[in-house]
Amino acid sequence: MFSTQTYDVAIVGGGMVGLATAIGLANADLNVVVIDAGTTQAVSGEPKLRVSAINKASQQLLENLGAWQYLDNSRVSPYQKMSVWDKDGLGKIEFDAHSISEAYLGSIIENDAINYALAKRASEISNLTHLQGQRLERIAFGEREAWLTLANGDNVSAAVVVAADGANSWVRQQCSIPLTFWDYGHHAIVATVRTELAHDATARQAFLPGGPLAMLPLYDDHLCSIVWSVSPQQAEQLQALDDSEFSKALTAALDGRLGVCKVISERQSFPLRMRYARHFARHRLVLAGDAAHTIHPLAGQGVNLGFLDAASIIETFSQLHQQGKDLGEYSHLRALERWRKAEAMEMIATMEGFKRLFAGSNPLKKAMRDIGLTLVDNVAGLKTVFIKQAMGNKMTLPKLCREPI
Numbered sequence: 561m562f563s564t565q566t567y568d569v570a571i572v573g574g575g576m577v578g579l580a581t582a583i584g585l586a587n588a589d590l591n592v593v594v595i596d597a598g599t600t601q602a603v604s605g606e607p608k609l610r611v612s613a614i615n616k617a618s619q620q621l622l623e624n625l626g627a628w629q630y631l632d633n634s635r636v637s638p639y640q641k642m643s644v645w646d647k648d649g650l651g652k653i654e655f656d657a658h659s660i661s662e663a664y665l666g667s668i669i670e671n672d673a674i675n676y677a678l679a680k681r682a683s684e685i686s687n688l689t690h691l692q693g694q695r696l697e698r699i700a701f702g703e704r705e706a707w708l709t710l711a712n713g714d715n716v717s718a719a720v721v722v723a724a725d726g727a728n729s730w731v732r733q734q735c736s737i738p739l740t741f742w743d744y745g746h747h748a749i750v751a752t753v754r755t756e757l758a759h760d761a762t763a764r765q766a767f768l769p770g771g772p773l774a775m776l777p778l779y780d781d782h783l784c785s786i787v788w789s790v791s792p793q794q795a796e797q798l799q800a801l802d803d804s805e806f807s808k809a810l811t812a813a814l815d816g817r818l819g820v821c822k823v824i825s826e827r828q829s830f831p832l833r834m835r836y837a838r839h840f841a842r843h844r845l846v847l848a849g850d851a852a853h854t855i856h857p858l859a860g861q862g863v864n865l866g867f868l869d870a871a872s873i874i875e876t877f878s879q880l881h882q883q884g885k886d887l888g889e890y891s892h893l894r895a896l897e898r899w900r901k902a903e904a905m906e907m908i909a910t911m912e913g914f915k916r917l918f919a920g921s922n923p924l925k926k927a928m929r930d931i932g933l934t935l936v937d938n939v940a941g942l943k944t945v946f947i948k949q950a951m952g953n954k955m956t957l958p959k960l961c962r963e964p965i
Contacts, residue, residue: 567593567689568887569877570708570718572696572731574598576612576671577849577866578724579678579690583625584874584960586688590881593689593716595696595708597725600672600679603635607752607778608670609828611785612863613763615666617952617961621871622677624965626684630677631669637779638664641762647815648769668763668776668785671863699734706844706888720888722846722873727835729851737839737847744832744856746771747795749788751827752778753810756819759784766814770794773813774857784818786810787857795829832856834908841897844888846873853904864952865907869900871958903956 569585571578574596582594614622622628642665645652657665682690691710698709699721708716723731732739759777766773771789778785788810790798798806803823811821835854840847849866876896880887952961959965 564715564717565593565689566705567591567716567718568881569593569720569722570595570706570716571722571724572699572708573723573725573729573849573851574600574675574679574690574692575724575726575849576674576678576863577870578722579675579682580621580625580627580867580870581722581724581848581873582688582690583627583678583682583685584870585877586682586685587625588874588878588881589687590877590887591687593718594682594691595694595710595716596690596692597695599692600676602676603632603670603673606825607635607783607785608672609750609752609785609825610671611668611776611778612671612674613666613776613861614669614674615861615864615952616662617957618864618867619667620963621867621958621961622674624960625678625681627674627677627681630680631673635670635673635779637668637761637777639666639668639761639763639777640664641760642765643762644765644767646767647813664761665763668778696730699731701735701842701844704886718888719886720844720846720877720893722848723851724848724870725851727833727850727854729847731845732837732847732851735842735845737837737842740836740838742834744789744834745791746789746832746856747792747829748832748857749786749790749795749798749827749829751786751823752825753784753786753807753821753823755782755784755821757817758782759818764814764817768813773810775814775818783824784821788813789832789857792831799827799829836904836908839897840900840904841890841893843890846893846896848873848900852900853908855904855908861907865904868903868958868961871960872896872899874960875958899956 568590569592571582571594574594582592586592640657642655682688695711696708697711700707705717706721723729725731758781761777764775770791774787776785807822837847837852840852848869855862877887880892885892
């Protein structure tokens with residue numbers, strides 16, 4: 561006979577956003593289950609390809625959840641400076657944490673390392689059940705609860721479901737939630753490279769004619785993770801190069817700012833698309849992270865936006881629980897939906913604006929870029945605003961992201 565378990569919240573997806581949400585809700589005395597198709601394990605050896613630039617707001621969230629302490633400090637790379645420039649122009653801007661009396665701006669961390677730390681913390685919480693290696697097979701929504709059937713035949717019921725199962729969300733598709741989306745016309749090439757010169761704890765971004773190139777400093781002074789956004793045709797050409805030729809192309813693209821660059825990992829390429837779900841919430845359902853929205857990686861804000869979703873869901877559900885209200889009633893979820901949709905749309909619009917401004921070699925655009933970057937770089941007050949925005953400092957931050965708990 562197959563078993564049935566009842567929970568307050570069922571979270572589909574055991575990635576960073578799903579586990580963070582689960583931990584926060586469990587800490588608020590809710591009974592939570594995470595249905596995770598994957599598994600987590602400690603990170604060792606060479607750097608993993610997928611990394612995230614974790615801003616200070618996301619770090620505060622991870623600290624408040626009790627997960628930050630489980631990160632391997634030897635694999636965390638805090639960066640003190642940012643350098644942004646237009647390869648075809650004169651515009652540039654330099655950010656320095658010390659200018660606003662901060663020790664660092666953020667940290668570059670492997671996604672798998674963050675996931676492992678969250679899973680480790682989740683394993684300590686008695687009212688959080690993390691079902692790893694379990695796929696969801698069916699989902700149905702009733703007036704008072706949702707029912708989920710796993711591939712092994714087990715059944716779960718919950719007052720509300722949080723879909724945190726990624727950009728190609730199975731839950732979102734099953735619920736026929738439409739998407740607004742467009743293709744950015746870019747593929748991102750990711751790889752790990754060794755640089756001749758030390759990265760000096762500086763995150764670098766060059767706006768090239770074909771698209772932005774980010775060099776993210778890793779825990780070794782001469783290792784960087786690259787995210788190179790180019791047209792699909794250029795991505796195909798770059799991927800066809802052997803490691804030696806690719807390394808030469810990368811070094812040239814950076815004008816040798818880090819000396820000779822040498823790729824030391826495999827290279828992966830994937831298409832970049834903006835996705836924005838028409839509904840972030842329905843009766844008994846909330847979308848979070850990439851299941852709700854995806855953006856261009858040029859500012860590295862995708863995972864931070866997802867962590868803001870997690871913190872907002874935790875704050876909203878905790879309040880509803882304390883007030884004795886039904887967590888899944890759509891009338892109780894509308895404010896949360898408006899909050900998250902507004903934040904996501906603001907970020908999508910900002911990224912689209914940056915992408916269009918820095919695309920191509922139109923003389924007027926080049927002049928605007930040069931003037932804009934130079935203005936920000938030389939006006940102290942404006943520069944401070946940009947630095948704080950990059951660190952995730954906003955008036956609408958959920959409590960878990962802005963102060964120690």
